[in-house]
Amino acid sequence: MALYLKAAEILEKAERKQGALKTLVYDSKFANIKQLFALVCETHKFSSVLQEIIDSTKLLKHTKMRMQLAKVLVYDLLMGQGIKCGGSWKAVMMKHRSRLQAELARIKIKQKVSRNEDLLPASVQRDAGDKLPRYVRVNTLKTTVEDAVDYLKRDGFSYLGQASRLDDLTLKEKQFVGDLHLPELLVFSPKTDFHNHFLYKAGHIILQDKASCLPAFLLNPSPGSHVIDACAAPGNKTSHLAALMKNKGKLFAFDLDAKRLATMSTLLLRAGVTCHKLAHQDFLTVDPDSPQYKEVENILLDPSCSGSGMVCLRDHASNQEEDQARLASLASFQLRCLNHSLSFPRLKRLVYSTCSIHSQENEEVITACLKQNPKFRLVHALAQWPERGLEPLTQCLRASTSKTRTHGFFVALLEKHSESGDTMQGTAVHMSPDVAPQSLTVSETRPAASEEESEAPETEDKQTAAAGQSDRKNCRSLLLLQLRPRSWRQHVPGAHSETVRRPDICRVLNGMWQVSGAHGDVDEPRAVDAMQAYVDAGLTTFDMADIYGPAEEIFGQFQSKLKSASSGDAVPALQGLTKYVPRPGPMDRKVVEKALQCSMTRMQVDIVDCLQFHWWDYTDKRYLEALGHLSDLQQEGLIRELSLTNFDTQRLEEITNRGIRISSNQVQYSVIDQRPAVKMEQFCLANNIQLLTYGTLAGGLLSERYLGKAEPKSKADLYTASHSKYKNMIDSWGGWTLFQDLLVTLETVAKRHDCSLACVATRYVLDRPAVGGVIVGCRLGVAGAGQHISDSLRSCSSDLKLTAEDLSAIEAVTQRSRDLMALIGDCGDEYRR
Numbered sequence: 001m002a003l004y005l006k007a008a009e010i011l012e013k014a015e016r017k018q019g020a021l022k023t024l025v026y027d028s029k030f031a032n033i034k035q036l037f038a039l040v041c042e043t044h045k046f047s048s049v050l051q052e053i054i055d056s057t058k059l060l061k062h063t064k065m066r067m068q069l070a071k072v073l074v075y076d077l078l079m080g081q082g083i084k085c086g087g088s089w090k091a092v093m094m095k096h097r098s099r100l101q102a103e104l105a106r107i108k109i110k111q112k113v114s115r116n117e118d119l120l121p122a123s124v125q126r127d128a129g130d131k132l133p134r135y136v137r138v139n140t141l142k143t144t145v146e147d148a149v150d151y152l153k154r155d156g157f158s159y160l161g162q163a164s165r166l167d168d169l170t171l172k173e174k175q176f177v178g179d180l181h182l183p184e185l186l187v188f189s190p191k192t193d194f195h196n197h198f199l200y201k202a203g204h205i206i207l208q209d210k211a212s213c214l215p216a217f218l219l220n221p222s223p224g225s226h227v228i229d230a231c232a233a234p235g236n237k238t239s240h241l242a243a244l245m246k247n248k249g250k251l252f253a254f255d256l257d258a259k260r261l262a263t264m265s266t267l268l269l270r271a272g273v274t275c276h277k278l279a280h281q282d283f284l285t286v287d288p289d290s291p292q293y294k295e296v297e298n299i300l301l302d303p304s305c306s307g308s309g310m311v312c313l314r315d316h317a318s319n320q321e322e323d324q325a326r327l328a329s330l331a332s333f334q335l336r337c338l339n340h341s342l343s344f345p346r347l348k349r350l351v352y353s354t355c356s357i358h359s360q361e362n363e364e365v366i367t368a369c370l371k372q373n374p375k376f377r378l379v380h381a382l383a384q385w386p387e388r389g390l391e392p393l394t395q396c397l398r399a400s401t402s403k404t405r406t407h408g409f410f411v412a413l414l415e416k417h418s419e420s421g422d423t424m425q426g427t428a429v430h431m432s433p434d435v436a437p438q439s440l441t442v443s444e445t446r447p448a449a450s451e452e453e454s455e456a457p458e459t460e461d462k463q464t465a466a467a468g469q470s471d472r473k474n475c476r477s478l479l480l481l482q483l484r485p486r487s488w489r490q491h492v493p494g495a496h497s498e499t500v501r502r503p504d505i506c507r508v509l510n511g512m513w514q515v516s517g518a519h520g521d522v523d524e525p526r527a528v529d530a531m532q533a534y535v536d537a538g539l540t541t542f543d544m545a546d547i548y549g550p551a552e553e554i555f556g557q558f559q560s561k562l563k564s565a566s567s568g569d570a571v572p573a574l575q576g577l578t579k580y581v582p583r584p585g586p587m588d589r590k591v592v593e594k595a596l597q598c599s600m601t602r603m604q605v606d607i608v609d610c611l612q613f614h615w616w617d618y619t620d621k622r623y624l625e626a627l628g629h630l631s632d633l634q635q636e637g638l639i640r641e642l643s644l645t646n647f648d649t650q651r652l653e654e655i656t657n658r659g660i661r662i663s664s665n666q667v668q669y670s671v672i673d674q675r676p677a678v679k680m681e682q683f684c685l686a687n688n689i690q691l692l693t694y695g696t697l698a699g700g701l702l703s704e705r706y707l708g709k710a711e712p713k714s715k716a717d718l719y720t721a722s723h724s725k726y727k728n729m730i731d732s733w734g735g736w737t738l739f740q741d742l743l744v745t746l747e748t749v750a751k752r753h754d755c756s757l758a759c760v761a762t763r764y765v766l767d768r769p770a771v772g773g774v775i776v777g778c779r780l781g782v783a784g785a786g787q788h789i790s791d792s793l794r795s796c797s798s799d800l801k802l803t804a805e806d807l808s809a810i811e812a813v814t815q816r817s818r819d820l821m822a823l824i825g826d827c828g829d830e831y832r833r
């Protein structure tokens with residue numbers, strides 16, 4: 001039912017002119033955007049027919065339903081895939097089904113047609129029947145046309161060469177050609193879906209209608225130039241401009257809409273665009289005389305418009321009077337934007353474009369603008385283009401499904417006369433007074449508009465840059481952090497605060513779950529030897545547990561090996577954090593003390609740096625008893641820091657309120673699982689408790705290795721306990737497709753900082769306010785540990801700073817995920833379901 005309610009809500013908003021259908025759909029954050037978009041578009045297309053059926057059958061009166069909800073339900077019942085929900089709405093629709101079907105049949109008989117499609121107005125039928133080719137722009141910032149063609153051929157597509165006629169764009173499944181007008185454009189059969197294709201996800205190709213590629217192509221800014229993209233989001237044309245500029249120069253991009261800008265940020269990151277400067281600003285308020293724009297010679301102006309050229313968005317049942325008012329308001333806004341653009345002092349060329357088929361927004365706006373700006377004139381663009389602007393503005397381009405096999409579009413290229421008064425290439429337009437739009441006035445309000453299709457690609461495989469010596473040096477100063485730098489001991493009578501040294505821990509901790517056996521057999525002597533490399537790199541903190549197989553023993557053996565090898569030299573200080581994970585049962589002092597002694601023996605220590613307590617069942621309150629004893633043992637000098645693992649905020653508060661001082665809580669925290677940010681983090685900050693995080697790299701799934709890879713499903717694919725655990729988390733969070741979006745975004749951020757994707761994912765969590773350290777599973781005795789160490793060092797190096805833009809790109813993906821707090825619960829609840 002959620003699908004139908006959301007579709008109806010969007011249609012109602014569109015009816016109230018609160019936005020374009022596509023924008024409303026994308027802004028809805030609905031889980032299945034594709035499904036919602038299809039339903040909204042189809043219902044919209046058949047709107048007048050559905051209205052007739054609903055009116056004739058008096059469905060609203062019988063059901064008390066609202067019109068748009070009735071339309072989506074009737075559409076799916078009679079023309080779509082059948083009602084997909086259950087419950088009362090289904091029952092209602094089934095009750096009325098025969099009458100609704102009969103009414104549809106009656107309308108068909110009356111119109112002497114047999115197919116639903118034939119009921120549509122002629123203009124719609126033509127559009128719907130004329131399925132547009134799938135256009136793919138090769139992103140030359142990331143690849144070349146030749147490489148993309150080669151890749152696609154190897155991927156089973158058949159390349160038919162360069163098209164030379166429009167008819168060559170009629171292609172069968174799996175065939176493709178090079179476009180006849182635009183060199184970086186490849187053309188495929190209409191149903192080709194690239195949304196899950198590696199090249200798309202890697203940002204090597206951009207899914208962009210051919211007409212929408214014209215503006216940047218015609219502006220053709222040179223590398224190094226300064227360019228403005230005035231109404232830029234979601235950024236397809238910006239990325240095209242950047243590609244033409246080879247990422248050199250300055251590309252100022254403005255947009256009013258924050259959400260669209262967030263999408264744009266992601267899109268540009270994926271596309272590898274780096275020469276841009278995004279601004280959330282009304283372009284009309286940008287000061288043309290500001291020194292920063294003094295070198296701007298090119299502007300691309302693609303303002304909000306009616307969207308009437310977008311095949312699926314055409315409103316076939318619209319109110320003519322309202323439309324006229326809206327068009328006038330849009331045209332007025334477009335003219336203001338144009339006039340403003342032309343006031344930039346160094347401007348030489350401007351491209352104006354709309355995805356509208358209305359002359360009010362196109363030729364009339366240009367005509368009015370040229371009248372008001374006599375220093376500018378039209379350039380006859382792309383002579384070989386088959387569809388021209390309406391007379392007399394044939395210098396402009398128009399595009400349509402029938403003549404250019406694209407969406408409906410309009411493009412004008414304006415150029416300034418040379419300073420001497422000579423004209424630059426092209427012909428000045430001569431205005432006839434009858435063409436000049438008398439009605440164009442300047443409106444102050446922003447009109448409701450339709451926006452052009454936004455599409456979101458992704459990024460490529462890249463080996464991480466190994467951190468060099470300088471990284472390691474930088475990192476050491478940041479590496480150590482006092483686990484709990486505060487004076488709580490003073491509040492505890494009898495505390496051994498003077499004698500117990502507080503350990504400093506590394507910001508990246510070596511997690512030893514990997515030696516527990518859950519990740520394959522462990523060669524203990526090899527594991528012991530492998531610890532040396534971590535310690536040599538300065539990564540001296542190890543996190544283990546009494547239930548991690550031989551982890552504590554391995555730590556102990558390494559500790560003793562270090563001592564015996566020191567021959568009098570200072571032994572490097574290790575920090576050993578372990579966990580006490582008892583089965584629920586009696587928690588008297590003897591039990592707790594014995595468990596602690598066992599850990600100490602295995603770890604070969606006489607004081608445990610940090611003891612993290614876990615409890616499986618909150619209904620069994622003996623966790624409070626256990627913590628009381630642990631607190632006593634701490635006072636007796638056997639534990640430096642008493643901590644928790646996987647406790648939720650409620651219990652953390654309960655424990656703290658009992659006067660038991662807790663140093664840290666170990667929780668799952670990653671770009672994916674951000675539950676701690678909901679309330680845990682705040683409580684920790686207020687109570688001087690640090691979070692130590694695990695799962696930050698999702699058991700290794702958050703890495704380049706899984707970028708562009710098919711979803712791992714089998715046991716063979718998910719061969720460690722970590723893989724299956726975190727794959728489940730990804731499934732709950734939003735699934736593999738969204739996860740791929742995240743990988744691409746992280747990888748693009750990583751490239752910008754010349755580090756690995758894992759570094760970015762780690763740094764993202766390290767930067768959270770309550771996070772003291774991130775635990776990264778250490779691959780003791782496993783090949784590749786070198787890379788892993790350098791990544792850890794780089795993650796906490798001072799020169800790795802995630803920018804606001806990086807964060808907003810990451811958040812643009814994560815905000816599309818499910819609410820894990822609602823789904824799973826607070827930290828650690830996954831262990832107690």
Ligand SMILES: C[S@@+](CC[C@H](N)C(=O)[O-])C[C@H]1O[C@@H](n2cnc3c(N)ncnc32)[C@H](O)[C@@H]1O
Pocket residue numbers: 230231232233234235236237238254255256257260281282283284302303304305446450451452454
């Ligand atoms: C047709 S869309 C632009 C599509 C974009 N050029 C692309 O190719 O991806 C128009 C954009 O203009 C933005 N917009 C509308 N009024 C604006 C203004 N006054 N200043 C800046 N942007 C504005 C809208 O938010 C919308 O994102």
